[in-house]
Amino acid sequence: MIIAEAGLETVPSRIFDHTSVKNYARKIGRKPKEVLLDTSYHFSAMTHHDLPLWWKRGRPDIVHFSLLTALSTPLFIERKLDVYVSTIENKLILISKDLRIPKSYFRFEGLMMNLFRDKVINDPNGSRKLLELKENINFKEIISQIVKPNKVIALSIKGIRSNPFQIIVDSVEDKNKNYCFVVGGFQRGHFQEDVKSIFDTMYSVSDYGLESHVVIARILYECEKLIQ
């Protein structure tokens, strides 16, 4: 599962000096450059400085729910699922199967700020990487160099209308192969063309524009049922 074009990044340098960024950094006891971009706090700074693609950015909460949903499934618990976050800025977060994602947003935010600063989060005894941040790697490279799936299936309201059960039945032809499901980690808009060009198929699970976490929950549940 890849959460793609995710709106997760630290505050861009051009808005470091904005009052909302400085105040929030002081409040949480961090440097402005460590703060996660968040529309809840920095919306006026984002629109005022006309950040490119601002409507897809500053949504760490979407990544948090999406990860919580995916990492709470029996599929993940049984180590049958790899989860990746590919950000809008071409960064990639590699997630260990041993990661227990914090349910508290406050703790998740701290973890992500540390990851963006240190590029790696080790477990407390330092023996294993729980999270790793790779930079300058685009979606195409993630698929060809890291995930290397047999098939890439994206979920989008612009895809072929189907349902989660049918999508899994139609996609998973061989249970010994690797299938990569891609869900957008952004609030508004659609996948970019360079990302879309890598998909083998694109399905829609509903007539509604559902939240990423709903789509993830349903797809992973149907996967589990099929491979049980």
Added chain:
Amino acid sequence: MIIAEAGLETVPSRIFDHTSVKNYARKIGRKPKEVLLDTSYHFSAMTHHDLPLWWKRGRPDIVHFSLLTALSTPLFIERKLDVYVSTIENKLILISKDLRIPKSYFRFEGLMMNLFRDKVINDPNGSRKLLELKENINFKEIISQIVKPNKVIALSIKGIRSNPFQIIVDSVEDKNKNYCFVVGGFQRGHFQEDVKSIFDTMYSVSDYGLESHVVIARILYECEKLIQ
């Protein structure tokens, strides 16, 4: 759907004076008595003062995810689902079908603090109640006086082992009747005896102790498929 014995409450008076409560209140610009009890911030105060059932309390994040999961489903969007939160302190939160629950935890926290202070949240033009807090109403009264379902089906690892599909098939005998599904809104422990005594049946959906939001997502998805 009822999220029962939920760990959502304001800080009890006996820990108002604890440093962690005062500091957090100052940080978010609220009075100590308005602050939500949260194990992420107040764990030492909770255990130091030996709050009764402390292991079930101070988890507003669990309520947040559970509500987000339920309120993001097509079932809720199509107004076929009522959602209630019944807290460990015998408070009941009534949720309007028009509520859009904030995805940002910061905004959710603010909304809940206002609800506990004002007992009601109206929509911006004041014409409708989006949230309402009722006090001193126990689980039995919620079922008999407010929800009045034809059947009460609880989900718990201590229930009869089944799966979400089978649970819905076995429970929903008549699509014109009202079925009430109950999921715990707490981190550790099990339903209390007075709550359990109201259930008609209790099922388990997995051999794992799954998070509330996972159980909610799967049960509501199977409900949707049945009534489609």
